[in-house]
Amino acid sequence: MKFRDGMWLVAEGKSLEYAEEVYSVTPREDGKALSLLCPTRKITQRADTLNLSTLTVDVGAPFDGAIFIEVTHWLGALNPGPHFDLYPAGKPETSHSSITTSEKTTTLKSGSISATIKTADHDFDIRFHATDGSKELTSLLNRSVGIAYGPAPSNLMQTSDMRNLHHYIFTQTTLGVGESVHGLGERFGAFNKVGQAVTLWNADGGTSSDQAYKNVPLWISSRGYGIFVDTPDKVELEIGSERSCRVQTSVESQRIKWYIIHGPTPKDVLYKYTILTGKPGKVPAWSYGLWLSTSFTTSYDEKTVNSFLEGMKGRDVPVEVFHFDCFWMKAFHWCDFAFDSEMFPNPKAQIARLKASGLVKKVCVWINPYLGQASPVFKLAASKGYLLRRKNGDIFQWDLWQTGMGIVDFTNPEAVEWYVGCLTELFDKGVDCIKTNFGERIPSEDVQWHNSSLSPKKMHNYYAFLYNKIVYEALQDRFGENEAVLFARTATAGTQRFPLQWGGDCESTPEAMAESIRGGISLGLCGYSYWSVDIGGFEGCPPPWIYKRWVAFGLLCSHSRLHGGNSFRMPWTVDNDDTSEHGCSKTLSKWTALKARLMPYIFAQAQDSAEKGIPLSLRAICLEFPDDPTSWFLDRQFMFGDSLLVAPVFEESGAVEFYLPAGKWTSFFTNQKKTGPGWFKEQHDFDTLPLYVRENTVLVLGKWGETRTVYDYAKSVEICLYNTKPGAKATIVDCNGTEAGVLEVGEDGYIVDQEFLTGAWHVTRDGRSGGHSKK
Structure with a gap:
C-alpha cells in the first residue's frame, strides 16, 4: 500500500505521522532489549510533548545473529491470535548480547549483528550492521517509521471512534545501491522483487498472476541479511516501489514486529530463520x-x-x-x-x-x-x-x-x-x-x-x-x-x-x-x-x-x-x-x-x-554463490543440492543459454568441461539438458540399470570424481536417512574410508566413464 503520492505529497485520503526522534531509551532489566520512546514531532520544548502521537520502538536480541524490532502506536490495543508457532524445537540462548552507550548513540549487540541508535540531535536513526563493523546491512532513517490513517481524520477527536477509520503502521528499511530482494513465498513474477508491490495474502490465482498460494513474510537481501515479519496478517510491501531506495512494510494494526537476521551468507540466514519457524521435516x-x-x-x-x-x-x-x-x-x-x-x-x-x-x-x-x-x-x-x-x-x-x-x-x-x-x-x-x-x-x-x-x-x-x-x-x-x-x-x-x-x-x-x-x-x-x-x-x-x-x-x-x-x-x-x-x-x-x-x-x-533449512531443489544459484552478483538474477536455472547445476530448456529447438559461476564445471552427460564465470549456449535433444557438476565433487551414483528409488545406496555404486582435491568428501546415507559412511579423497587422489561400501563398486575420474577403477 502506498501512503505517499511521490516524494512530496501524501496519498489522497491518507494522513501520515512519522517517528521524528528518539526521545528516550530504556533498557530492559535482562539487558537484552531496549524500549525507545519516539514522538512524531521533534521535541524542543515541554509544550511539544502535548497533542501528538508517539511510537514505542522495542529493539531486542532474541538469539545470536538476530534482532527484533517491534513498533507500537497504542500499547493498549489487543493483539489477538493466531500467532506464528515460533521456536518449535526450543529457543536458543542469547549468549553474546550486550548494550553499550556513548554520548550520542546506544548500541545493542546480538552475536554477529548490532543495532546502533542515534540518541542526540533530535534525529531518528537506527543502523543495523555487522558487529565487527565490516558491513552496514540496512537502516531505519528519517520518516521511515510511522502510522497512517485512512480516511484522513481532520482532528484527533475523530479517533475516539475507530470503527470507520483504518489504522496502519509501517516501517521503511533502506535499500543499498544494487541491492536485490528475494523470497516472500512462492512468487511467480520476477525473481528480484525490487520495483514490485507485494501483498502477502494467500490466494488461488494460478501461476500467471501476482497472487500466490504460499505467502511467507520472509525476504532475503543480497547484502547478507533477511527480514521476517512476525504476523500472519495481511502484510503489504512496497519494495522500491514507493520510495525507490526503501522497502516499506505495512499492516493494518496498532503494531508491527519483524526480525532482522544476519547471515552473512543466505544459507546462514535460512538456518537462523528456521530456528525461529522450524526446520523442514524429512521425507522417505x-x-x-x-x-x-x-x-x-x-x-x-x-x-x-x-x-x-x-x-x-x-x-x-x-x-x-x-x-x-x-x-x-x-x-x-x-x-x-x-x-x-x-x-x-x-x-x-x-x-x-x-x-x-x-x-x-x-x-x-x-x-x-x-x-x-x-x-x-x-x-x-x-x-x-x-x-x-x-x-x-x-x-x-x-x-x-x-x-x-x-x-x-x-x-x-x-x-x-x-x-x-x-x-x-x-x-x-x-x-x-x-x-x-x-x-x-x-x-x-x-x-x-x-x-x-x-x-x-x-x-x-x-x-x-x-x-x-x-x-x-x-x-x-x-x-x-x-x-x-x-x-x-x-x-x-x-x-x-x-x-x-x-x-x-x-x-x-x-x-x-x-x-x-x-x-x-x-x-x-x-x-x-x-x-x-x-x-x-x-x-x-x-x-x-x-x-x-x-x-x-x-x-x-x-x-x-x-x-x-x-x-x-x-x-x-x-x-x-x-x-x-x-x-x-x-x-x-x-x-x-x-x-x-x-x-x-x-x-x-x-x-x-x-x-x-535450505532447499534441496530448486535451490537458487545465489545460495551457493552469494558473492557472484550475477547469481542473484538467475531465475531460469537452479542447483540440485550443492553440486549439480540444472538449466532447463524452454525452446522446441533445444537451444538454451545458461550461466556458470566461477570454477570448473563438467557436463554430466558428455564429461566436457567449461570454466566459469560466463554465459554459454548449447543445443540439446530431449534426453539431455545442461546438467553440470561443480568442481571438487565426489558424486555417488547407483549402479547402471537401477530404476528404483529405494535400494542400498552403498552397494555397487559408481563414485565419480570431478576435479577433486584431497579432502573432497561425499556422505552416503542408507534408505532411512542414517549415515552409512563418508567417502574422502586422500592425498594420493584415491578414495579412502570405503570399508562400508559393498558389491562391485568402482571409481571414475573426470566424469562418469574411463579412469581408474578398483573393488
Whole structure:
C-alpha cells in the first residue's frame, strides 16, 4: 500500500505521522532489549510533548545473529491470535548480547549483528550492521517509521471512534545501491522483487498472476541479511516501489514486529530463520520416485487405473506412487472422505490388489478442508459445530468450488478429532500419503471461528498452517516421524515443517514452466527443502515437445509428479504413442532412470538440506554463490543440492543459454568441461539438458540399470570424481536417512574410508566413464 503520492505529497485520503526522534531509551532489566520512546514531532520544548502521537520502538536480541524490532502506536490495543508457532524445537540462548552507550548513540549487540541508535540531535536513526563493523546491512532513517490513517481524520477527536477509520503502521528499511530482494513465498513474477508491490495474502490465482498460494513474510537481501515479519496478517510491501531506495512494510494494526537476521551468507540466514519457524521435516526415500496422477476428472475404476500403470510398466517407467485425484469421491460430495461405491465397491481390497500387483508401492488421495452440502456428512458436521460460522450463527457457505460448501473449523478441537478420524479410516484402507489441496480462499469478513479470540483476518493465511499440520501429524502418528508425506498447495511461515509442497495450477506452456521455476526458487528461499510441479502443466494439453522438456525439468525437482487438468499425462497419450528414442515414453523412461541413479546423492543431500533449512531443489544459484552478483538474477536455472547445476530448456529447438559461476564445471552427460564465470549456449535433444557438476565433487551414483528409488545406496555404486582435491568428501546415507559412511579423497587422489561400501563398486575420474577403477 502506498501512503505517499511521490516524494512530496501524501496519498489522497491518507494522513501520515512519522517517528521524528528518539526521545528516550530504556533498557530492559535482562539487558537484552531496549524500549525507545519516539514522538512524531521533534521535541524542543515541554509544550511539544502535548497533542501528538508517539511510537514505542522495542529493539531486542532474541538469539545470536538476530534482532527484533517491534513498533507500537497504542500499547493498549489487543493483539489477538493466531500467532506464528515460533521456536518449535526450543529457543536458543542469547549468549553474546550486550548494550553499550556513548554520548550520542546506544548500541545493542546480538552475536554477529548490532543495532546502533542515534540518541542526540533530535534525529531518528537506527543502523543495523555487522558487529565487527565490516558491513552496514540496512537502516531505519528519517520518516521511515510511522502510522497512517485512512480516511484522513481532520482532528484527533475523530479517533475516539475507530470503527470507520483504518489504522496502519509501517516501517521503511533502506535499500543499498544494487541491492536485490528475494523470497516472500512462492512468487511467480520476477525473481528480484525490487520495483514490485507485494501483498502477502494467500490466494488461488494460478501461476500467471501476482497472487500466490504460499505467502511467507520472509525476504532475503543480497547484502547478507533477511527480514521476517512476525504476523500472519495481511502484510503489504512496497519494495522500491514507493520510495525507490526503501522497502516499506505495512499492516493494518496498532503494531508491527519483524526480525532482522544476519547471515552473512543466505544459507546462514535460512538456518537462523528456521530456528525461529522450524526446520523442514524429512521425507522417505520412496517419495522421490515418480508419482502418477492422471487428470483430476478421471474415473478411477480398477480396470482404468490398472491400464494406466500397466502402460507405464510396459514402457519402462516405474511408478512409486499412484495418486487418486478428486473423483475418488462422488461429485458434489467433496470432501467427505467416502470412496465412490460405483468405482470402489471395496476400496481396501482394491488398493491391496493394486499394491500386490507390483505396479505401484504407495497410494495417495486428494482431499481439501471443505465439505459440500450434498454429502450426508455435511449435516453432521454442521450440527456438531465443525464448520466455520458467520457472525449471525449461520454456517458460512458459498457456491465457489463446491455447491453450498462449508469450511472445516480447525480451531475447534472436536472438529480436528473428527477430521483426523476420517484420515485414519483412509489409512486403514491402504492410503499412504495425502494431497492437501486448497486452503487459500478462507473468508476474513463476517465470520466467527469456534475460538472467538482469534482474528479472522489473521486466520486467512494461518489456516494453511493448521490444515497441513493436522494432516501431517496424523500421518506421522500412523506411519512414523520421517515417513509422513503431504502434497500441499497452500502454505505460510512454518509450513515447511509439513512437507512437501507443489506449485499449483500452471498452464502447459514454456512460459508457465519458467513461472514455475521462479516460484520454486523463491519458495526455497523461505526455508522449504522440497518442491514439485505438475509435469507438463496442469491447464491445457501440452504438445509433445513441451511435455518432454518439462519431464527433464520435473525429474530434477526434489519430487516429481505427472498431473493434468482435463487431459492425461501418461506419455503415450501426448504423442500418439511414439516409440522412437525421442518419443515421450522413452524420454520419460530415461529421466526416471537418471533420478533413480542419482538417489545416493539426492538422499544424502536431502538430509543435509532439512537440517540446514535450505532447499534441496530448486535451490537458487545465489545460495551457493552469494558473492557472484550475477547469481542473484538467475531465475531460469537452479542447483540440485550443492553440486549439480540444472538449466532447463524452454525452446522446441533445444537451444538454451545458461550461466556458470566461477570454477570448473563438467557436463554430466558428455564429461566436457567449461570454466566459469560466463554465459554459454548449447543445443540439446530431449534426453539431455545442461546438467553440470561443480568442481571438487565426489558424486555417488547407483549402479547402471537401477530404476528404483529405494535400494542400498552403498552397494555397487559408481563414485565419480570431478576435479577433486584431497579432502573432497561425499556422505552416503542408507534408505532411512542414517549415515552409512563418508567417502574422502586422500592425498594420493584415491578414495579412502570405503570399508562400508559393498558389491562391485568402482571409481571414475573426470566424469562418469574411463579412469581408474578398483573393488
